[in-house]
Amino acid sequence: MVRRATAAVLAAVFAATTLAGCGGRDDGSGKLVVWSLENLTDRVRVTEELVAEFTRRTGVEVELVAVDENQFSQMIMSAAAAGQLPDVIGALPLTATWQMAGNELLDTRATAEVLGRLDPATFTPRALELTRDGDRPLAVPSDGWAQILVYRKDLFAAAGLPPPDSYERILTAARTLHRGDVAGIAMATAANDAATGQAFEGLAVGNDCQLVDAAGGVTLDSPRCERTFDLVGQLATRFSPPGAQDIDSIRATYFAGRSAMVVWSSFLLDELAGLRSDALPSCPQCQADPLFLARNSGVVGALTGAPGSGEPAQYGELTSWTLPVGDRTAQAQQFVEFMMSEAAYPRWLGMAPEGKIPARTGTPADRELFSRTWDTLPAGVDTKRPLGEIYPPDTMRALRQGPQSFRRWGFEQEQGVLMGATLAEMPVPKAVDAMLGGTSPAEAAAEAADDVRSIQTSLG
Structure with missing residues (x-):
């Protein structure tokens, strides 16, 4: 991203x-x-x-x-x-x-x-x-930059689905729209891709799942975090393209019209509008209408997790x-x-x-x-155009409001050094990848938590 x-x-x-x-x-x-x-x-x-x-x-x-x-x-x-x-x-x-x-x-x-x-x-x-x-x-x-969930407004409207701004709505939409050659959602799951951790953290903060508590204790194996692992596990194994996905493959899948949702960063938006020649939308309708995906895509910024998870939050x-x-x-x-x-x-x-x-x-x-x-x-990049001329006011408003709802693991708890170390070691991407191989969400949460505790111990 x-x-x-x-x-x-x-x-x-x-x-x-x-x-x-x-x-x-x-x-x-x-x-x-x-x-x-x-x-x-x-x-x-x-x-x-x-x-x-x-x-x-x-x-x-x-x-x-x-x-x-x-x-x-x-x-x-x-x-x-x-x-x-x-x-x-x-x-x-x-x-x-x-x-x-x-x-x-x-x-x-x-x-x-x-x-x-x-x-x-x-x-x-x-x-x-x-x-x-x-x-x-x-x-x-x-x-x-903001992490966003981009979705096909036309497919959602045809299925009578609301915007995917909560765990329940994301899962329902993925299940409903996962059919034929269209996946319900495309999101990074590769063990060696930082985007996997970013996608997970973006979903986690919406459910008030935190890496550590106020005292610095690791909480990745808490019930709230296990719920996030469960959601990601279902999306990745049941409603996504098969195999481990990285940041480039999920963009290609959405641009080809083969997924109903994609988790990416706001950097996607100029490419989605055909402003970058080496990353152009390639969906069937895009040949006659290069702006088809841009016009038919909605954006969710801050989202909520399971009921009772608190205020909407967003990774950025x-x-x-x-x-x-x-x-x-x-x-x-x-x-x-x-x-x-x-x-x-x-x-x-x-x-x-x-x-x-x-x-x-x-x-x-x-x-x-x-x-x-x-x-x-x-x-x-290759073509210049204001995003406000391409995307509707609600999309621009969601983007502008991003920094107001950014939540990040560790920084509120003064654990910035730990965050740097975990970014390098990638315990969460490894745990997400393990779920593709059959590890249960609870086991993945425990594995990630243990890895972070080991990192924390090594930092003294």
Whole structure:
């Protein structure tokens, strides 16, 4: 789901800037050193334009370093050990933000000052909560992508089915529409695919199934989590394409018109609309009408689990601007405030609107400015078109509201380091894959819980 955010770093950019960036504190250049995890060619180009605009406005020179997300942990710890931390880091996901906080590398006082000047009321409360450790703000939340359940509105309407926004409705729809060459649902189940864990967590948070409790105890084998394993087991073994599925195969299945639902990220939406040439819809009706699937697809964001599970919730990734401890605090704060301003923020979101849903909805003068602007930003790769011109208002509204209902395992319980370790070890994807081979949901839950407890013990 995060294929664009984790693409291989640009070789030329990385080779030319990494060493200089890591040495930015002591190279005598006086430049503000900014690392950005937005490292694809077109995104680097946009960031360079914004950096140039900042320098023109302030006179502060900036050295931009494009960093691969997969190499970030090693790079930041090496930089910290050498006393050469960057001044600003952009597009940092939650796990990495909490990793830095756990190693006391963040200037939370400076971050609080930036948020105060921007006005916390202009941010979605949930984004602030996910980036706060007690009363300390760890980062300035910028944007994120949402996990969504995309479904065939035409098939649902023909069968008289309501939108699949709860466990019961998802299971009923999968059972009803699983017929002929159309699967009820396509979702990642491969043991080595991070999307499998993301899909599971998205269903889990809707049922208030948590990885750990407030005391840090592992709860994956709780009744609520066993219920999620049971749902996923039924969907994967009875109403999905046979065999282990990965993120690419499930997209291909839905695009071919061979599944009634698919669990993906909001990055799917530009492709669903035919705006990316290497991932075009291929359903029979799509040949004559390239927008057939886009027009006949609905989107569910936050969902509820079994009865009594609480408020609807949604999985999503939130990226932020962070201020490492250092001696260029004032300039670093100035840069982040610029990037979150009317002059720069819409252009930053415009890199990929389908995967950069604003966490800051507006300004003190206009609380919905950035949300409205986001609707109009051109999305796509080979063809550009605003999503708001393609998808109906209810779909756009569901996407905009995503950051308000994001729930993530571990972060509320201050277990960000554990989350990073479990992402690497993938205990949940392994347990989901085991159910394809006949393991019961209860056994899968117990297996995943034991694996997480082992990881927790190894972390000390």
